[in-house]
Amino acid sequence: METLISILITLGASVIFAIVGTVAGCLLSGLDRIISARMQGRVGPPLLQPLYDVRKLIAKDNVAVNGTIGTYVVCALVFTFIAGGIFFSGGNFLLCVFVITLAELMFVMAAYASRSPFSEAGAHRETLQIMAYEPMVLLLAVGLFMATGSFDLSVLPFLDQPILFSLWGIFLGMLYILTIKLRKSPFDLSYSHHAHQELVKGVTTEMSGKTLAQIEVMHWCENILYMGWVVMFFIWGNPISIAIAIVAFILIYLFEIWIDNNFARVKWQLVLKSTWIITLVLGGINITVLAFL
Amino acid sequence: MEMIGFLILFPLVIAGLLVIFRQDKVRNVIVWVASLVIMGASIAMVAMNIGTTGTYYMFDSAVIDWASIAISVIVGAVVIFYSVKYRRKWVLALAAIQLVGTLVFEFGFAHDIVCLRGLYVDSLSLIMTLIIGLVGSGICIYSIGYMEDFQAEHKHEADRRPRFFALMFIFLAAMYAIIFCNNMIWLYAGWEITTVCSFLLIGYTRTEEAIANAFRQIIMNMVGGIAFLAALFYMALQFNTVDFLDFIVIGTLAPALVVFPLTCLSLAGMTKAAQMPFHTWLLGAMVAPTPTSALLHSSTMVKAGVFMLIKCGPIYAVSFGPSIFVILVGGLTFLFCSFLAISQVNAKRVLAYSTIANLGLITACAGVGTAEAIWAAIFLVIFHAIAKSLLFLCVGTAEHHIGSRNIEDMDSLFERMPRLARLMMLGIMIMFIAPFGMLIAKWATLVTLIGTRQIALILMLAFGSAATFMFWAKWLGKLAGIAGEPDNVEITVHKSEWFADAVMVVLAVLACALIPVISNYLVEPYVASVLGMSIQPIRDENLYLSTIIVLFMVVMMFGVLRKKTKAKKASVYLSGVSVDNESRVFLNSLSQPQEATVRNWYMDDWFGEAKLTPIGTIICYILILIAFVWAVVSTAGLTILL
Numbered sequence: 001m002e003t004l005i006s007i008l009i010t011l012g013a014s015v016i017f018a019i020v021g022t023v024a025g026c027l028l029s030g031l032d033r034i035i036s037a038r039m040q041g042r043v044g045p046p047l048l049q050p051l052y053d054v055r056k057l058i059a060k061d062n063v064a065v066n067g068t069i070g071t072y073v074v075c076a077l078v079f080t081f082i083a084g085g086i087f088f089s090g091g092n093f094l095l096c097v098f099v100i101t102l103a104e105l106m107f108v109m110a111a112y113a114s115r116s117p118f119s120e121a122g123a124h125r126e127t128l129q130i131m132a133y134e135p136m137v138l139l140l141a142v143g144l145f146m147a148t149g150s151f152d153l154s155v156l157p158f159l160d161q162p163i164l165f166s167l168w169g170i171f172l173g174m175l176y177i178l179t180i181k182l183r184k185s186p187f188d189l190s191y192s193h194h195a196h197q198e199l200v201k202g203v204t205t206e207m208s209g210k211t212l213a214q215i216e217v218m219h220w221c222e223n224i225l226y227m228g229w230v231v232m233f234f235i236w237g238n239p240i241s242i243a244i245a246i247v248a249f250i251l252i253y254l255f256e257i258w259i260d261n262n263f264a265r266v267k268w269q270l271v272l273k274s275t276w277i278i279t280l281v282l283g284g285i286n287i288t289v290l291a292f293l
Numbered sequence: 294m295e296m297i298g299f300l301i302l303f304p305l306v307i308a309g310l311l312v313i314f315r316q317d318k319v320r321n322v323i324v325w326v327a328s329l330v331i332m333g334a335s336i337a338m339v340a341m342n343i344g345t346t347g348t349y350y351m352f353d354s355a356v357i358d359w360a361s362i363a364i365s366v367i368v369g370a371v372v373i374f375y376s377v378k379y380r381r382k383w384v385l386a387l388a389a390i391q392l393v394g395t396l397v398f399e400f401g402f403a404h405d406i407v408c409l410r411g412l413y414v415d416s417l418s419l420i421m422t423l424i425i426g427l428v429g430s431g432i433c434i435y436s437i438g439y440m441e442d443f444q445a446e447h448k449h450e451a452d453r454r455p456r457f458f459a460l461m462f463i464f465l466a467a468m469y470a471i472i473f474c475n476n477m478i479w480l481y482a483g484w485e486i487t488t489v490c491s492f493l494l495i496g497y498t499r500t501e502e503a504i505a506n507a508f509r510q511i512i513m514n515m516v517g518g519i520a521f522l523a524a525l526f527y528m529a530l531q532f533n534t535v536d537f538l539d540f541i542v543i544g545t546l547a548p549a550l551v552v553f554p555l556t557c558l559s560l561a562g563m564t565k566a567a568q569m570p571f572h573t574w575l576l577g578a579m580v581a582p583t584p585t586s587a588l589l590h591s592s593t594m595v596k597a598g599v600f601m602l603i604k605c606g607p608i609y610a611v612s613f614g615p616s617i618f619v620i621l622v623g624g625l626t627f628l629f630c631s632f633l634a635i636s637q638v639n640a641k642r643v644l645a646y647s648t649i650a651n652l653g654l655i656t657a658c659a660g661v662g663t664a665e666a667i668w669a670a671i672f673l674v675i676f677h678a679i680a681k682s683l684l685f686l687c688v689g690t691a692e693h694h695i696g697s698r699n700i701e702d703m704d705s706l707f708e709r710m711p712r713l714a715r716l717m718m719l720g721i722m723i724m725f726i727a728p729f730g731m732l733i734a735k736w737a738t739l740v741t742l743i744g745t746r747q748i749a750l751i752l753m754l755a756f757g758s759a760a761t762f763m764f765w766a767k768w769l770g771k772l773a774g775i776a777g778e779p780d781n782v783e784i785t786v787h788k789s790e791w792f793a794d795a796v797m798v799v800l801a802v803l804a805c806a807l808i809p810v811i812s813n814y815l816v817e818p819y820v821a822s823v824l825g826m827s828i829q830p831i832r833d834e835n836l837y838l839s840t841i842i843v844l845f846m847v848v849m850m851f852g853v854l855r856k857k858t859k860a861k862k863a864s865v866y867l868s869g870v871s872v873d874n875e876s877r878v879f880l881n882s883l884s885q886p887q888e889a890t891v892r893n894w895y896m897d898d899w900f901g902e903a904k905l906t907p908i909g910t911i912i913c914y915i916l917i918l919i920a921f922v923w924a925v926v927s928t929a930g931l932t933i934l935l
Contacts (some may be wrong), residue, residue, distance in 0.1 A: 006834040007841070066775045066863055067858030068707075075849055082842070092835050093738055098727030099842065105726055105766060112770030115705065115877065116865035120770075120891040128767045128894065134759035135752075138739070142751055145743050205866055272899075276756070284752055291746045 002123045014085025017221070018269065021084050025220025028227075032257060039261045050216070057213035065114045065206045072110035073211050077218045079103035084225045090154030103218070104130055107203065114206035122202030126190035128268050132275040133177040136170075139283035140229070143170040146290045154221050156235045164233040169286030171233050175252070176278050180271070181226045183219070185203040186258050186263035187271055227253065294350045295472045296338045297412050300422070304331065304466040310458040315455045321437050324458055325789075328430035330475070331465065335426020339419045343814055346822035347415035347477060349538065353407060359824045363393040368485045372492070372511060381508050381731045387515040394522050399478070402529045408476040408536045415820035419670060421472040421600060424678045429465050429592040431796040435583040435686050436461065438787025442693045443582050447498070457497060459870050461588065464490045477528070477535045481521055483760060484597065486906070487565075488514040491594050494577045494585040506577030513571045517564030524557035532874055537604070544608035549931060554607055555615045556924040558601060560917065563619075565598030566652045569626045570910040570917075575649055579641045583689030586641060589684035590648045590932045597673060599652055602659035603670050607823050610662030614927065620750060622913050623656030628753040629909035631760040635900040638893075640698045643764060644681065647724065650757065651677045651731070658738055664820050665830040669737035671816050676730030680723040683797035687717040690790050694782045701892060705774045710783040714772050715803055715850055721772075723801055723844070725765035728839030729846075730805045737830040757801035760900070767893045805843045817836040 030047040037044025046052075064070060083100035086092065104126070110121035141151060147163045148155050156163070164171055180187040185194055191202040204215055230252055236247040307327040311320060314707045333865030376384035381667070440454050463486065470483030496507030526542060531550070544551040567575035578589055589595060602619065609616040627650045634646035641762065651673060658670035690713055691706065692698045706714040723729040727736070735758065804811065812829050821827040864874035872878045872886045881887040898904075 003834040003837060007838055010834075010838060062858075062860045063863045064858065064860035065863055066857060067852055067860065068773070068775060070858060070860070071849065071854050071856075072773075075846070077844075079842075086838075092832075094739070095728070095835050095838065098732060098736075101762070102726055102728070102842070102846075105769075108766055108770060109773050113707075113773045113775055114865060115774040117877065117889040117891050118866060120774075120858055123770055124767070124891075124894050127763055127770075130766070131759045131763040134762060135755040138758065139751075141364040141737065142755075145740075200866065200868075206863075208863075279755070280752070283755075284748075287751065288748050291748050 010082075010085055010089055010091055013089030013091075014082045017084035017088055018081040021081070021221040021224045022217055025217075025222075025224045026054075028223055028253070029220055032253075035254070036261055038258070050220070054077075054216050057208075057216070058210055060209035062210065063208055064211065065116065068113045069110045069207065070211050072106045072113060072205070073214050073218075076103045076106035076110065078213045079106065080221050080225070082220045084221055087153065087225055087228055090152065090156075092151045093144055094152050095248050096153075096225075097137055097141055099186045100222075101130070101134070103191045107215075107218075109166070111203040111205075116206045118200040119203055119205040120203065122190045125268060126203055128272060129180050129187070129189060132272045133180050135276065135281060136173045136177045136279040139279060139287060140167075140170050140174055142287055143167045143283075143290065146287060153232065156232055157237055157241075159236040162234050162236040162241065166290060167233065167286060169282035169289075173278050173282040173286075174230050174233075175255075176232060177275055178226060178252070179256060179259055180275070182223055182256055184260040186259070186266045188265060189268055189271065192265065194265075202220070294354065294412060296334065296341065297350075297414065297469075299934050300331070300334055300338065300426075300469045301466050301473065303327070303334070304462040304469070308462040308466070311455055311459045311462065317441075320455065320458060324433055324437055327462065328433045331426050331430040334664060335430075338414075338422050338426075339815075342414050342419055344818050345414060345416055345419070346818050347413060349410040349413040351413040352408055353409055353476075354411065357411070357476075357479060361478050362396075362399050362487060364482040365392065365399070368489045369395070370653050372488055372515070375492075375496075376508075379504060379508070381548070384508055384511055384515070387512065387519065391515055391519055391522065394519065394526075398522065398526060398529070402526065403478060403535060406529055406533060406535055408478075408534070410538065411476045412473050413475045413538070414473065415822055417600075417603065417671065418472045418814050420675060420815050420819070421596070422469070422889065424592045424596065424675065425465055425468045425472070427796065427800060428678050428682045429468070431589065431793045432584050432587045432592070432682060432686070433461050433465075434459070434789050434796075435587070435689075435793030436582075436789075438789040439584055439689055439693070440582065441552075441787065446693075450498075450852075453497065456696045457494070457582075460490050460494050461584070464494075464588060464593050468597060475537045477525060477537050480537065481525065484521060484561075484565075485518055487594055487597055488518060491578070491585075491589055491693075492724050494589075495581045495582050497585065500580070502512055503580045506574070506580050506626070510574040511576050513564050513574045517561040517571075520564075521561040524554035524561070527554040527557070539704060541604065541607060544605070545611055548608060548612035549927070551608060552612065552614060552931075553924045555605060555612065555927040556618065556920050558605060559615055559619050559920075562598045562601035562605070563622060563656065564655060566595050566602065567598070567649050568622050568656055569629060569649075569651060569913040572649045576642065579639075579645055582922060583641070583685055583692065586644075587682045587685035587689070589638045590644065590685060591678045593845065594605040595648065595652055596678060599655045599659065599670070599674060602656055603667060603674070606662040606667045606670070608662070609660050610666075610824075614920065614923040616660050616662065618662030618916060618923075619748065620657050622916055623653045623658075623660055624750045624753040624914075625909060625912060626650065626653030626654075627657065628757040629765075629905055631757040632900045633902055633905055634764040635760055636895050636897050636902060638663050638700055638895060640691075640700050640703070640768070641685075643700065643768065644684055644688065647761070647764075648677070648681060650761070651704075654735070654738065654754070654757075657750055658741065661741055661747065661750075663741060663745060664824045664826055664828050665737060665741040665744060667820050668812070668816055668828070668830055669734050669741055671819070672734035672737065672811075673731065675725060675811070676734060679797060679801045680720045680731065683720040683794065683801060686793055686797065687713055687720060690783075690786055690794075691717070694786065700771055703768075706772045708775050709781065710786075711781065713783050713786070713794075713854060715854070716798060717840070718769060718772055719798065719801065719847070719850060721765050723805065725761050728842050730801075730808070733808055733831065733836070733839060740830040746848065771893060782874065802843070802847055806840045808840070809833050859927075 019022040034044040086096040111119040192198040372388040467483040467486035474480040630650035658666045817827040867879040870880040875891040
């Protein structure tokens with residue numbers, strides 16, 4: 001019975017995340033565009049521009065290279081909602097990682113399914129990016145377990161001190177791969193918002209209309225989820241942690257926008273090499289210290 | 294106990310029948326019926342003993358003792374015969390050492406040792422029974438159709454199929470002997486049969502390459518066999534027993550006493566489980582017909598190796614040197630072979646590297662040896678067996694219908710062989726993506742490793758898993774491609790092949806969906822029986838959540854994915870210079886039509902065999918050397934102390 005209730009809670013949370021995450025992600029994306037524009041000396045679009053874009057996409061004709069792409073994208077979107085539901089309802093962090101990886105895989109499959117040279121190139125790069133950041137994400141899960149004694153996120157608000165104190169190395173490593181996860185330049189190899197450095201449109205070359213709208217919504221929700229992954233370092237059993245977490249959220253996101261606007265896309269070799277070295281050094285040292293000190 | 298006898302003897306009888314009746318039709322009937330009977334008997338065996346914590350039968354038989362000696366002689370004679378025929382003096386030397394050693398042991402040392410508990414059943418044997426009985430005999434059924442096509446392709450060669458099928462069934466019998474015998478001399482006889490059977494199966498085609506690879510296999514596995522024999526000598530001399538249970542009990546109570554035999558058994562298990570530096574034999578085994586590979590990789594041979602290591606798990610948990618040795622070799626094998634798989638374009642080689650990598654993980658888990666680690670190792674064995682056999686069978690069928698085992702040629706398989714492609718996709722997903730089976734087992738592994746503070750292994754797992762994602766995802770992507778509507782070429786696939794595939798798929802989906810049930814009734818009773826306690830490393834609610842997602846994915850793949858959509862059909866974007874969109878042809882800069890092709894990434898400069906294999910091999914050789922020096926020194930030190 002308890003098992004059933006907790007599954008239902010997770011599924012319910014997924015539905016709520018589908019709504020709240022979408023709204024929050026949309027606003028975040030709008031702010032992102034305004035701030036980026038200001039950094040570039042432009043005024044920028046209105047706050048709700050991302051919403052207008054998606055609304056327009058939904059109104060478009062239903063055109064597709066083949067039928068399977070849409071199916072994969074729906075799967076990717078659903079799994080993103082579930083991953084968010086697991087995370088924000090205080091579920092198991094590793095399960096959250098697994099489900100979001102499944103969503104990523106569906107995204108890659110959608111690109112492969114079109115057999116379009118451009119989107120396949122995007123799919124290869126996306127796969128490479130996943131390989132680059134996956135070790136760090138797994139080490140985050142390991143660190144979380146070592147710091148709190150379980151993968152369960154529900155223990156975070158009851159801790160004596162934020163996990164940041166024990167997981168400093170993993171936090172820095174996560175900041176590094178966050179740029180890949182948020183699809184920000186210089187690590188936006190597969191699917192970029194910067195037209196000048198993109199190979200047609202990478203993964204989404206063959207997607208249009210509703211399918212592309214779903215990708216956009218997925219991307220919003222992903223951003224919220226991944227920001228959650230870094231903000232959780234600042235949560236502990238003290239009400240003030242909420243304020244600190246919000247400040248951390250703002251600072252980290254501003255930092256990401258700043259990186260996005262100041263670095264040109266790099267080659268895949270550098271992405272793979274640098275992320276793995278950082279994971280090995282920062283993550284490796286951090287968990288070794290945790291285990292033996 | 295009668296069931297044990299039946300499961301071991303019945304396949305032997307069938308093998309005899311297959312040698313006698315050589316007509317195609319008769320053989321097909323025998324194989325169908327026998328395989329179904331073995332499946333039924335295996336299920337019955339499990340149903341009768343479910344939840345058992347281990348039943349040991351008082352059974353001692355002079356006939357079987359003599360049979361074991363006869364088997365050793367026959368095995369030795371077969372190997373000596375072939376080594377003389379093909380002039381391999383190293384093989385001859387090893388075979389002679391082993392034969393003489395075995396005879397000296399049987400008549401000189403072991404003759405007076407009585408092992409009262411000859412046979413046993415515990416929950417681990419039951420799990421292995423299901424794997425051998427369902428997956429193994431499924432592969433036998435599959436072989437009927439496959440070998441017919443194979444023979445048609447090799448018309449000018451002699452028809453050696455009767456021998457092929459006989460060997461497959463002998464293999465099953467030997468596996469049953471390994472999992473039910475508590476008398477280690479009998480177990481050793483089964484162990485040697487699997488070695489020589491796979492030798493004969495790998496050399497089936499008798500091409501130069503096949504013979505060379507068969508001999509590589511026999512050299513490596515005879516080194517393991519001799520190590521096994523050394524362990525037997527030590528046990529007989531020191532403890533005056535050949536009882537496996539006694540050995541495990543002595544080992545867990547006084548690990549210092551068993552350092553040497555445990556290291557020997559570890560080496561034996563690792564050679565069979567194709568751990569680095571012995572992994573090359575499993576790669577070489579690819580020259581054999583695909584059902585052989587499927588059998589070696591999924592339900593037999595390599596699983597005998599890890600079965601041995603898992604059995605020794607409780608001893609590793611309390612010992613120091615052998616445990617570190619096994620953990621490091623397993624972990625390094627997982628890491629290196631996952632990297633190496635990225636650089637492979639041949640589907641069977643990718644599967645082989647992935648098998649070796651997963652066996653490495655199982656080995657490492659066995660080396661940790663705690664309750665959670667053994668839980669994880671057993672689930673890795675289960676899912677690996679099912680998914681890998683499904684994949685091999687699919688690759689075999691695809692090879693006969695598209696004429697290639699190159700992954701690049703599997704482009705758009707989804708359209709050409711829609712059913713097969715989706716079976717293959719399911720198999721791949723089980724291997725590498727959560728919440729399908731393998732990843733759940735890896736999750737448990739991670740929990741274990743954190744609990745036991747195995748930092749090096751955690752890092753290897755993190756990087757190895759990332760590489761695993763890469764090589765499976767790009768293969769999966771190749772299959773998923775859809776362009777135009779090529780002819781469906783899967784109409785000519787044999788019924789027997791579909792049947793075997795169906796068995797694997799049903800098993801796969803059931804196993805993924807029923808992890809908590811399998812854990813309750815099969816895995817936990819075993820772990821509890823050997824360690825006195827059992828923990829399920831993952832909570833039920835998370836497992837059921839995984840189940841929901843798995844079922845959702847299966848429905849999507851088999852129900853929704855190929856439905857026609859109402860969407861207006863568009864062409865792919867070819868920079869506005871396309872000539873023929875269906876076949877991706879565009880006008881190049883010389884105004885010539887050119888097809889746009891995309892190859893997957895193989896990253897040979899980073900993960901190539903030339904670069905990584907020597908490093909991994911040398912490290913593992915050094916580890917083995919250190920382990921044996923440690924074993925000899927600590928044993929000698931102990932002798933002096935006492």
